[in-house]
Amino acid sequence: MLDGEARLLLDLMEQAVKDGRPKLHTLPHAQGRASIDKMSEDSEAAPPEVAATSDGTIDVPGGRIGYRRYRPLGVEGTTLPTLIYYHGGGWVIGTIETHDSTCRRLANKSRCQVISIGYRLAPEHPFPTPTDDALAAFRHIRDNAASFEADPARLAVGGDSAGGNISAVICQACKQAGEAMPAFQMLIYPATDARRQTESHRLFSDGYFLTQELIDWFWKAYTPDGADLADLRLSPLLAADVSGLPPAFVLTAGFDPLRDEGRAYADRLIDAGVKTTYVNYPGTIHGFFSLTRFLKQGLKANDEAAAVLAAHFGT
Secondary structure (H helix, E strand, O other): OOOHHHHHHHHHHHHHHHOOOOOHHHOOHHHHHHHHHHHHHHHOOOOOOOOEEEEEEEEEOOEEEEEEEEEOOOOOOOOEEEEEEEOOOOOOOOOOHHHHHHHHHHHHHHOOEEEEEEOOOOOOOOOOHHHHHHHHHHHHHHHOHHHHOEEEEEEEEEEEOHHHHHHHHHHHHHHHHOOOOOOEEEEEOOOOOOOOOOHHHHHOOOOOOOOHHHHHHHHHHHOOOOOOOOOOOOOHHHOOOOOOOOOEEEEEEEEOOOHHHHHHHHHHHHHOOOOEEEEEEEEEEOOOOOOOOOOHHHHHHHHHHHHHHHHHHOO
């Protein structure tokens, strides 16, 4: 059964459309991004205080991307376990700002540093640029950990939706290259199968915030015509072997089109012997992890993800 809070939020969204707000998938991508990013910022709970934040940039192939570091309250020492976080938004929308409150809460609750990455977005920078940016950022932080006050042996990657996809892809890419992988992966309702043929895609194609029309809008911007949907950077679920990947926390939402592919990826990891914590929040919708001004389940999920990360790193 859908939670009362989620039902109320969906009703408010439906009323806004009746009152004249255009649906996101009907807008040009740049115009839609501007409107939805402001709404996303306003949909996060009030940002908690952290000990310190600092912004910077990282050079990546063909450009430069931004990041923001969050140091948690009450933690001593200069070198910290660190979560490198990639925001959601279908590789098209979302910014460091839209997930600022979420990253602050994750930092404080996990007692880990969080570094939020502002990778470049489609359609201006289509596949594989967002994933390439994210992987370059991970490698840069890993290889220059001291300058980020990060412990290179205790680096995690994580993100929601598209950011969950990116995090899974980074782990697989590092394994395939034979290089140091993240020590942990936090996958929040991750997109793991670009074919989009699961039962949850059928069941929740309309009326639950992330509609099939909106999913198509994201994928059209992100993937060039003729893109191979079996490419593991689009569909990490299709990897032949997921053994040896980092321990994982995988979270899904009950009324989310991505629910089944997230669960399927968690099952693949578990079956391969990867230490994995899987949790489903049955009564809520895609996006709830950052819609924390309206959905208290999102705050609970933030805290649960942070607690699993803290337990892994012993913080």
